[in-house]
Amino acid sequence: MADRGVRVASGIAVGVVVIGVAEIVSVLISPDSTPLQAVGGWIIDHTPTGFREWIIGLVGTDDKLLLFICMGVVAFLLSALAGAVERARRPIGSALFAVFGVLSTIAALTRPESTWTWAFPSILGVIAGILLLRSLIERADRSSDVTEFAVERRQLLRGIAIAIVVGGGVGLVGRVIGLRSRSVANERAEVTLPPPATPATPVPAGADLRIPGLSSYLTPNSDFYRIDTELTVPQVSKDDWSLRIHGMVDREIHLKYGDLAARPALERLVTLTCVSNPVGGDLVGNASWLGYRLDDLLKEAGPHPDADMVLSRSVDGFTAGSPLAVLLDGRDAMLAVGMNGQPLPTEHGYPARLVVPGLYGYVSATKWVTELEVTRFDRAQSYWTERGWSPQGPIKTECRIDTPRAHGTYPAGSKLTIAGVAWAQHRGINAVEVRIDQGEWQPARLAAEPSIDTWRQWAFDWEATGSGVHTVWVRATDGAGVVQTADVADVVPDGASGYPSLTVRVS
Incomplete structure (x- = not known):
């Protein structure tokens, strides 16, 4: 009977x-x-809200990378286990791979954008794996019965190593070919944005204090936070993209x-903010957006008087529910196609996305948007409201301390x-105030404010x-004169609240 090490190595090779x-x-499919990918997407959709927010709070925008790493570790361990328990006459390991194949096939077929062909990668991969596992284990059992066991074992291990290298190489080639074949990077690079009929207010020099450690007034595209439900960035060609406005309207567009x-x-x-942003967090960014007015598009469709929500849908099936009244109240809600003078980066929604000032992203900032369904809050739920989040999502008054660094030590008198x-x-x-320890609130100086839709x-x-x-506390007052609340609240269900703070040591 083959030793356990060979069996474990066989299982890993098969995985x-x-x-x-x-x-x-998948190169021929998606x-x-x-x-x-399929299992990862299923995990994202079914992760409990509290656990998801804990992970985001722990690793921030690296949550998807962490998920890939965890899935890889689990796949490695399950493959090793399958090899360890496999026997020539008791194919328990093969059964484990078969179960994985069934589950991953179900996960693939239940993805919003899937077709019946999405079953083939899992099915064919598992069939090839089971055949290889049976062959390796049978050969391993035979090798243990011959006189020259050491020679046979080395040959078997060499075959296992070859299987790992070839399998990994084939997988890498398939992944690279698949991603390149659908990449829209070259197309995006050739897009010429239209000149705005109504340009943004010029940013005065006084809007950026240029203090070391302070976030710049405009956030570079490469530094802008990314939070969405996709493991890999959807690649949507502008030639294939379309927007459908339908539902409770007089005419479909x-x-x-x-x-x-x-x-x-x-x-x-416009500054965008994620509802998952903790007090003092960095899931917020400010950019110059180019696009087309949403209220004009919606008015052309003619919303019915009793409609109160617009359910926007992404190419990947994600949905967000925005209050119709907010989209029609005159604010600069838009179907955006440009960001900071460039076509939208693919990770931020190329070729088109929604930008709505004053609403958290989970109820408004749909990327890769393809549908606007005019409906009612009592008839439809969006992706996150189905998972316990508030249906409305107005942004709370918040602030953040960028500098100095927390827990730093500074000489007295500095x-x-x-x-x-x-x-x-x-x-x-309208105002920002700072308090040292339990002292009085004192006014901070403010940079210029080019727009009430951005941070200051x-x-x-x-x-x-x-x-x-010493503890430094900060609070802000909005344009209506309402002071930021001191009440501490978690991000669920409608955004965090409380005063941001940091501690420093004076010596």
Whole structure:
């Protein structure tokens, strides 16, 4: 009987081959049809809200990378287990791979964008894996009965190593070919954005205090946060893209990307905020967006008087429910096609997405948007409201401390500049105040405010006195005169609240 090490190695080799075959088969179907992609998407959709927010709070926007790593570790361990328990006459390991094949096939077929062909990568990968496992285990059992066991064992291990290398290589080639074949990077690079009929307000020099450690007024595209439900970025060609406006409307509208050129474009400065952003967190960014007014598009469709919600749908099946009244109240809600003077980056929704000032992204900022369904909140639920989040999602007044660094040590008498950003989109920021320990609230100086739809920089100069640990607190007041609440709340169900703070040591 083969030793356990050989069996474990056989199982690992088979696991690599299963994934490799699935990846190469997916080239003919979709990169998202592979077992890891399908299972990963299913995990994202069914992860409990509290656990998901804990993970985001722990690793931020690296949550998808962490999921891939965890899936890889689990796949490695299950493959090793399958090899360890496999026997020539008791194919328990093969049964484990078969169960994995069934589950990954179900996961693939239940993805929103799937077709029946999405079953093939998992099925063919598992069939190839089971055949290989049976062959390796039978050979391993035979090798243990011959006189020259050591020679046979080395040959078997060499075969296992070859299977791992070939399987991994095939899988890598399949993944690269699949991603390149559907990449829209070259297409995007050739897109020329239309000139805005109504340009954004020029950003005055006073809007950016240019303090070391303080976030710049405009967030570069490469630094803008990304939170969505996709393991890999959808690749949507502008030639295939269309927008359908339907539901409770007088007339259904269908738009192709080329149709947008006949419409006047607008450019606006808008800060986006994720509802998962903790107090003082970095899931917020400010950009210049180019697009087309949503209220014009919706009015052309003619919403029914009793409609109160627009359910936007992404190419990947994600949905967000926005209050219809908000989209029609005159704010610069738009179907965006440009970001900071460039076509939308693919990870931020190329070729088109929604941008709505004053609403958290989970109820408004649909990327790769393909549908706007005019409906009612009592008739439809969006992706996150089905998972316990609030249906409305207005952004709360918040602020953040960017500098100095937390837990730093500074000599007594040194002058520290405490600085950060504050936001209350579509209400603006009227004041920011800073408190040291339990002292009085003192006004910070504010940068210029080009738009009430963006964040506003602030700074406060403090002479560090009194040895020991000091706590710095900050609060903001919005354009309506409402002071940021001190009540501490978690991100679920409608955004975090409370005062951001940091501690420093004076010596």
